[in-house]
Amino acid sequence: MTANAAGVAARAAEVRSGRLAWGSMAAEALEAQGAWEQGAAPLNAFIALGPHADRQRRPRDGPLAGIPVAVKDNLVTGGFPTTCGSRILEGFRSPYEATAVRRLRRAGAVIVGKTNMDEFAMGSSTENSAFGPTRNPWHRERVPGGSSGGSAAAVAAGIVPVALGSDTGGSVRQPASFCGVVGIKPTYGRVSRYGLVAFASSLDQVGALGRTVRDAATLLEVVSGHDPRDATSVNRPVPPLAAACERGVRGLVVGVPREYFPSGLDPVVGRLAERALRALEGAGAELRDVSLPHTRYAIPAYYIIAPAEASSNLARYDGVRFGRRCRDADSTERLYELSRSEGFGTEVKRRILLGTYALSAGYYDAYYGRAQEARAAVARDFERTFRDGVDVLFTPTSPTPAFRLGERIHDPYRMYLSDVFTVTANLAGVPALSVPIGLAEGLPVGGQLMAAHWREDTLLTAAAALEAELGTVGSPPVPSGAGTA
Amino acid sequence: MxxxxxxxxxxxxxxxxxxxxxxxxxxxxxxxxxxxxxxxxxxxxxxxxxxxxxxxxxxxxxxxxxxxxxxxxxxxxxxxxxxxxxxxxxxxxxxxxxxxxxxxxxxxxxxxxxxxxxxxxxxxxxxxxxxxxxxxxxxxxxxxxxxxxxxxxxxxxxxxxxxxxxxxxxxxxxxxxxxxxxxxxxxxxxxxxxxxxxxxxxxxxxxxxxxxxxxxxxxxxxxxxxxxxxxxxxxxxxxxxxxxxxxxxxxxxxxxxxxxxxxxxxxxxxxxxxxxxxxxxxxxARVASLRAGLGELPRAKHERFRRQYGLPAYDADVLTSSRPLADYYEAVVACGRQPKTVSNWVMGPVLKTVKRGIADLSSPGLAPGRLAELLVLVDEGTLSATAAKTVLAGMARTGDPPGVIVRREGLMQVREDQVLARWVTDVVTAHPEEVARYRDGETRLLGFLMGQVMRASGRKADPRRVNQLLRAALDADAG
Structure with a gap:
């Protein structure tokens, strides 16, 4: 049992009381990371590591005192480069730090590294990274999911107990599901986006990953709260989230939306979801069949809105002020053209083109306008369901367990469908979480919980109950040669 | 067209x-x-x-x-x-x-x-x-x-x-x-x-x-x-x-x-x-409060200034170009001074002082009451217009009231006939040729002779009285 395997709250308490040295867990994390890089199939969860963690001059107490935390590489972080998994941000070091990262440090955490991701968070497998794919620690020929695949893999591998990710259409929950960890996307506006490199601003939200529900809750509680630097961050109190894990689900109404259990669902995933529902029922929750009829519009709406916003958000990577700059350009137009052609990967280019098209004069109403209508309809589905007395919705997180590396990378449409159950929460802005509900042939499967705006506490209550009833999925086998056994 | x-x-x-x-x-x-x-x-x-x-x-x-x-x-x-x-x-x-x-x-x-x-x-x-x-x-x-x-x-x-x-x-x-x-x-x-x-x-x-x-x-x-x-x-x-x-x-x-x-x-x-x-x-509520805060807009104020103070269009233009300036003008007039006189002073010496960056309209030396005091001194004949400009510059620079500056710099207008008569006599004596030409009907030379008296007085003589005394002196000895 490593120090990292116990709950972060307990470990932080040991650091605060002086029983555990402040930098010791970070040192162990770096050692474990090294072990996972051995052999023919390195994990490749990190883009950058902070080997001098103990030099950080930060508060050494707080709720995360001494806890090693990994940060997705789209949150600008002092002392580290920020690449977003893209060549276009090669060598970029931000002169300022993201609010969420600042809050981590203020809580005493040690930032041990920046995690791998699909370029600009566009992808569901972490294969779209300029720094090579991350592998799934449960099965090295499988993807860890994405786009926060590096963060999910680092937590699943036991390198760090908690990590920050970001979730635009499922990018925290789907990799959490594939890697057998807990991942939560809070309500839109709960965590500041200041310093989160934008993909699709109206959908992006910083999320927390942890080995347990409680760890994820502890991390989320630290980074939540109003930030005057983000006009979309909302000024309302953060309820005690770690404490919500204790409440129990007796009397809780769990909605089961039929649209999330289609006939094409992987049968193992279906069986595990069924088992999870029985477990909730056994713990005293009331199950209720519900319908969210506009769910089928979610993927098409998402793949208009997200690329549209991305096409504008990514315009700033033009080679003029920072990041990659083509040296051979002989005019401003060529500078843009060459820097962007060389700097962006295929999927990013695809989405910029899609988004530019969707916003073009003459097409705006037919695409962007209608997508916004669909988005509003999806949001109304949720509002109605929660108004009618449903406390939390339960669905599978993804239709399948982790797929093979290379399996979908050349089939964007199939890749997009791995987010079919997760994009709705982003479109509606509601909080959602993925919690492990079992193993399918050695691969973790996650169950998704969704609640009304600002009810992260309800999500955590239900997730903690599932975790208690089903037990954790355990850890993947630690690679040989690792000194942390 | x-x-x-x-x-x-x-x-x-x-x-x-x-x-x-x-x-x-x-x-x-x-x-x-x-x-x-x-x-x-x-x-x-x-x-x-x-x-x-x-x-x-x-x-x-x-x-x-x-x-x-x-x-x-x-x-x-x-x-x-x-x-x-x-x-x-x-x-x-x-x-x-x-x-x-x-x-x-x-x-x-x-x-x-x-x-x-x-x-x-x-x-x-x-x-x-x-x-x-x-x-x-x-x-x-x-x-x-x-x-x-x-x-x-x-x-x-x-x-x-x-x-x-x-x-x-x-x-x-x-x-x-x-x-x-x-x-x-x-x-x-x-x-x-x-x-x-x-x-x-x-x-x-x-x-x-x-x-x-x-x-x-x-x-x-x-x-x-x-x-x-x-x-x-x-x-x-x-x-x-x-x-x-x-x-x-x-x-x-x-x-x-x-x-x-x-x-x-x-x-x-x-x-x-x-x-x-x-x-x-x-x-x-926010819109209403901003609307209420607008007050009188320049066009309306311009019309009112012309009507209420009898100002020419040009004066009204200048004085209503900014709210602080318009307010300042009205505050001086409210101290009882004649509106056109105030306008001349505000548009001229006061704005010149402001433009040179010596003081601004909210400086204590230029307070409306102080300017009004200065204009009283001019109206009473205590100060000549020229001397008053010097005093105004002093007010702007030091923040002192006009009376203090007048005393300190000895800028009071000289109005005693004895003193004035001596300057007049001196000038008449010193310029026999011009006096003769004046008496032959070249009356425009009065201005020249006036100027000589004013210069002799160090610009402190009361010009109206000098004018009277000079005419008297020239006409009396005629013949």
């Missing part, structure tokens, strides 16, 4: 920099003339992850402008992104308002009584500056201006001559200055004008293809450029040609316009609501 069967149809787009001192979406300073790229931060540099937060102060100024232009204020307006690539546009888009602007449907009244409709007033951020002449074969970019708060005022094409366009701009400028919305300094780019112009048959309601004239950096440039462009369009039509939609640049040196780009290949800006900024929601 007067007798032509064609009439000009002119609309204006005016960008006005809001005098908040800070940028629209971050707290950087907008002071003019800072070294390049020093008034910048992650937000206005468009660094990855940085987010805009709207400055409420800029919204208040924009609202004042819209209210003064009699616009309908929209309780919800939306910031949108205008997407285009340009080196001085760091984010690759400008945050502006498009489909849902702050305010619409206002009006301004020209001096000739015609009303010009205002189509819209919206808020936006400025771009940076590309400097093409700083380095050989390279363009330099200065991002200090990036994010500067602007309003764009768009008029309907209701103007019918270059003169009307100029008058409309003067009116707008006056309003913005008076309300403290902008200093409207055109040299620093705080007020920028583009004009749309087309021609049509007099009496027709149809809108013809128009051209847009840019680079108009003074009001006279607007008037001249529009005149030139109207002539150009008239010629094209006379030759049977058609005017095409174009953007033109005014070349002040050459006195002509040249084509900048054809509008036909106009850019698609792919506007969409900025997801980083929630819609701007204005409460009725």
């Amino acid at each position: 007067k007798d032509s069967p064609l009439e000009a149809v002119i609309g204006l787009e005016v960008h006005v920099q809001l005098d908040t001192g800070r940028k629209l979406f971050c707290a950087d300073s907008t002071a003019f003339g800072a070294p390049p790229n020093t008034a910048v931060c992650p937000v206005c540099l468009g660094l990855p992850g940085a987010l805009p937060v709207l400055d409420a102060g800029a919204v208040d100024l924009a609202l004042r402008a819209a209210l003064a232009l009699e616009c309908t204020i929209h309780p919800i307006s939306v910031f949108a992104r205008k997407n285009y690539f340009y080196p001085d546009l760091p984010k690759g888009y400008q945050i502006s308002q498009f489909e849902r602007p702050l305010a619409t449907r206002g009006a301004v009244e020209l001096d000739n009584g015609r009303r010009v409709r205002i189509r819209r007033v919206h808020m936006e951020e400025d771009a940076g500056k590309s400097l093409h002449d700083r380095f050989a074969s390279a363009t330099a970019v200065d991002l200090n201006r990036t994010g500067t708060p602007l309003i764009e005022i768009v008029s309907e094409p209701d103007l019918r001559s270059p003169g009307e366009a100029r008058s409309c701009l003067q009116h707008l400028k006056r309003l913005m200055e008076y309300l403290g919305i902008s200093d409207c300094n055109m040299e620093e780019g705080n007020l920028r004008v583009d004009a749309n112009v087309s021609l049509r048959k007099r009496g027709s309601e149809r809108l013809e293809a128009s051209t847009e004239v840019k680079n108009l950096n003074s009001f006279s440039a607007v008037e001249k450029a529009l005149g030139v462009e109207i002539k150009r369009q008239t010629r094209i039509r006379a030759e049977g040609g058609a005017v095409t939609r174009q953007t033109l640049l005014w070349d002040a040196a050459g006195g002509n316009v040249r084509v900048m780009r054809d509008k036909e290949d106009s850019q698609d800006y792919r506007y969409f609501p900025d997801p980083d900024l929630p819609p701007l929601v204005l409460s009725a």
Whole structure:
């Protein structure tokens, strides 16, 4: 049992009381990371590591005192480069730090590294990274999911107990599901986006990953709260989230939306979801069949809105002020053209083109306008369901367990469908979480919980109950040669 | 144009920099003339992850402008992104308002009584500056201006001559200055004008293809450029040609316009609501309080000043150019001084002192009561006008009351006949030739002799009494 395997709250308490040295867990994390890089199939969860963690001059107490935390590489972080998994941000070091990262440090955490991701968070497998794919620690020929695949893999591998990710259409929950960890996307506006490199601003939200529900809750509680630097961050109190894990689900109404259990669902995933529902029922929750009829519009709406916003958000990577700059350009137009052609990967280019098209004069109403209508309809589905007395919705997180590396990378449409159950929460802005509900042939499967705006506490209550009833999925086998056994 | 069967149809787009001192979406300073790229931060540099937060102060100024232009204020307006690539546009888009602007449907009244409709007033951020002449074969970019708060005022094409366009701009400028919305300094780019112009048959309601004239950096440039462009369009039509939609640049040196780009290949800006900024929601109470705070607008004040104080139009113009100045003037008059006298003093010596930066209207030395005291001394004859100007300068510099300065510097007017008579006698004795010529009927020499007496007195003599004594002396000894 490593120090990292116990709950972060307990470990932080040991650091605060002086029983555990402040930098010791970070040192162990770096050692474990090294072990996972051995052999023919390195994990490749990190883009950058902070080997001098103990030099950080930060508060050494707080709720995360001494806890090693990994940060997705789209949150600008002092002392580290920020690449977003893209060549276009090669060598970029931000002169300022993201609010969420600042809050981590203020809580005493040690930032041990920046995690791998699909370029600009566009992808569901972490294969779209300029720094090579991350592998799934449960099965090295499988993807860890994405786009926060590096963060999910680092937590699943036991390198760090908690990590920050970001979730635009499922990018925290789907990799959490594939890697057998807990991942939560809070309500839109709960965590500041200041310093989160934008993909699709109206959908992006910083999320927390942890080995347990409680760890994820502890991390989320630290980074939540109003930030005057983000006009979309909302000024309302953060309820005690770690404490919500204790409440129990007796009397809780769990909605089961039929649209999330289609006939094409992987049968193992279906069986595990069924088992999870029985477990909730056994713990005293009331199950209720519900319908969210506009769910089928979610993927098409998402793949208009997200690329549209991305096409504008990514315009700033033009080679003029920072990041990659083509040296051979002989005019401003060529500078843009060459820097962007060389700097962006295929999927990013695809989405910029899609988004530019969707916003073009003459097409705006037919695409962007209608997508916004669909988005509003999806949001109304949720509002109605929660108004009618449903406390939390339960669905599978993804239709399948982790797929093979290379399996979908050349089939964007199939890749997009791995987010079919997760994009709705982003479109509606509601909080959602993925919690492990079992193993399918050695691969973790996650169950998704969704609640009304600002009810992260309800999500955590239900997730903690599932975790208690089903037990954790355990850890993947630690690679040989690792000194942390 | 007067007798032509064609009439000009002119609309204006005016960008006005809001005098908040800070940028629209971050707290950087907008002071003019800072070294390049020093008034910048992650937000206005468009660094990855940085987010805009709207400055409420800029919204208040924009609202004042819209209210003064009699616009309908929209309780919800939306910031949108205008997407285009340009080196001085760091984010690759400008945050502006498009489909849902702050305010619409206002009006301004020209001096000739015609009303010009205002189509819209919206808020936006400025771009940076590309400097093409700083380095050989390279363009330099200065991002200090990036994010500067602007309003764009768009008029309907209701103007019918270059003169009307100029008058409309003067009116707008006056309003913005008076309300403290902008200093409207055109040299620093705080007020920028583009004009749309087309021609049509007099009496027709149809809108013809128009051209847009840019680079108009003074009001006279607007008037001249529009005149030139109207002539150009008239010629094209006379030759049977058609005017095409174009953007033109005014070349002040050459006195002509040249084509900048054809509008036909106009850019698609792919506007969409900025997801980083929630819609701007204005409460009725906020709008009402700003409306109440506007007070009397310059036009009404101008009319009242002419009526109530009997001032000439010029005086009323100057005195109502800003609210602090108008208030100052009225405060001095309220101390019981004659309105036209006060006007002369305020427009002359007082404003001169302010322009030289010696004091401003709120300095204690220039307090309305102090100026009134000074004018009492002049009215009583204690001080000559010349001496009073010296005293005023002293008041501004030291903050002392006029009485103290008069005593300290010995500037009291000399009115004792004994003293005055001696100066008069001395001058008459010293200038026998001029005295003789005066007595022979060359009466204009009185002025010369007056001047000699005043000089002898060190300018302290009471000129009215000197005049009387001098005439008496000259006439008495005649014969």
